Amino acid sequence: MQSGFTLGRLAGIRIKIDWSWLLIFAFLTWNLGVAFGQMHPGWTIALRWSMALIASFLFFIAVLAHELAHSLVAQAQGVPVRSITLFLFGGVSDIQKEPPSPRAEFLITIVGPITSVVLGIILALAGGFLAGSAAFTPGQTTSILSQFSPLVTLLLWLGSINILVGLFNLIPGFPLDGGRLVRSILWAITDDLRRATHSASILGQAIAWLMILSGIAMFFGIQIPFFGAGILNGIWLAFIGWFLYNASVQSYRQVVVQDLLEDVPVTRLMRLNPPTVTADQSVGELVHDRLMATDERAFPVVDDGRFLGLITLEDIRSVDKNAWATTTAREIMTPVASLVTMNVNEDASTAINKLRQQDVRQLPVMEDGRLTGLIRRRDILKWLQLQTAN
Numbered sequence: 001m002q003s004g005f006t007l008g009r010l011a012g013i014r015i016k017i018d019w020s021w022l023l024i025f026a027f028l029t030w031n032l033g034v035a036f037g038q039m040h041p042g043w044t045i046a047l048r049w050s051m052a053l054i055a056s057f058l059f060f061i062a063v064l065a066h067e068l069a070h071s072l073v074a075q076a077q078g079v080p081v082r083s084i085t086l087f088l089f090g091g092v093s094d095i096q097k098e099p100p101s102p103r104a105e106f107l108i109t110i111v112g113p114i115t116s117v118v119l120g121i122i123l124a125l126a127g128g129f130l131a132g133s134a135a136f137t138p139g140q141t142t143s144i145l146s147q148f149s150p151l152v153t154l155l156l157w158l159g160s161i162n163i164l165v166g167l168f169n170l171i172p173g174f175p176l177d178g179g180r181l182v183r184s185i186l187w188a189i190t191d192d193l194r195r196a197t198h199s200a201s202i203l204g205q206a207i208a209w210l211m212i213l214s215g216i217a218m219f220f221g222i223q224i225p226f227f228g229a230g231i232l233n234g235i236w237l238a239f240i241g242w243f244l245y246n247a248s249v250q251s252y253r254q255v256v257v258q259d260l261l262e263d264v265p266v267t268r269l270m271r272l273n274p275p276t277v278t279a280d281q282s283v284g285e286l287v288h289d290r291l292m293a294t295d296e297r298a299f300p301v302v303d304d305g306r307f308l309g310l311i312t313l314e315d316i317r318s319v320d321k322n323a324w325a326t327t328t329a330r331e332i333m334t335p336v337a338s339l340v341t342m343n344v345n346e347d348a349s350t351a352i353n354k355l356r357q358q359d360v361r362q363l364p365v366m367e368d369g370r371l372t373g374l375i376r377r378r379d380i381l382k383w384l385q386l387q388t389a390n
């Protein structure tokens, strides 16, 4: 889910579109165009396809509303949200860390399906109301459906699809919303987030397999309750199951990583006495004497034993090459006050969480305000490889 483009910002949250979303948008529009054609033989081709386009567009606005509901409640609960991405399987919110409590996770999660279902009911009721007040031609032999106006058709379809989206997300397969609700409840009961995640992801994998097998059964023409039958629907359900399975396994792996790193002191994995630079050193010196002379990508700035800040490869890259001789380390470093740091008595699982949250490669490890080392992402990965080799 890397490639795509940013649509804009809503409430400080970046709204992104992944390229794979264009595929599902085209697929949905095509399906709707065909369905509208069968339902309404009287519609012109232009009307049929423009209605299909409008309907899929509004559907994705509704998906966005579902994700926005998660994100806004997350922010209200003190959990930062960086972005919302629309992709092949709908929407996903990039929520930066685990919720602070089971109650917070429950609230953040439940608002998504509630938004979809309530929106769906309102739209369906509006459609039903308009359909009821319209006069039908008596004695018509064609189905009632074909007499619905474009607006009524749109409202009824959007209404029912949003209710479906809400219900689908309540399937208890972690990391679907339903699975997250299960996790928050297990978490509240056991007071152990790791164990709760583990159980929820095992349940998620079981449900994913059920979806894959149901999809295969549908492919071969067997009727599955709620999902029906059919080759395309079967492939689609199996595909979603496969995606859910991967997501569940991944969240389980995160639990394993947490377990392996818990109680491992950060001091055992950190790099002691990393090469440092002084505040008045020029960027040019830094590049030649440190960056190119070692295989480090980050250098603590230390003056008279005082830790002042950190310089990374990215900081150096932001300096124009012509200014290397005249720019000092102090000017481009991230000062210690703006750095997230580790304490010597914290463990490696805290380190990996901080590294992930900050999206950085290393963190300074401090003792009584003094720098004792750097904990780097690759050192933790090396340790993990050692633990998981059979």
Ligand SMILES: [Zn+2]
Pocket: 066, 067, 070, 112, 113, 169, 177
């Ligand atoms: Zn959701």
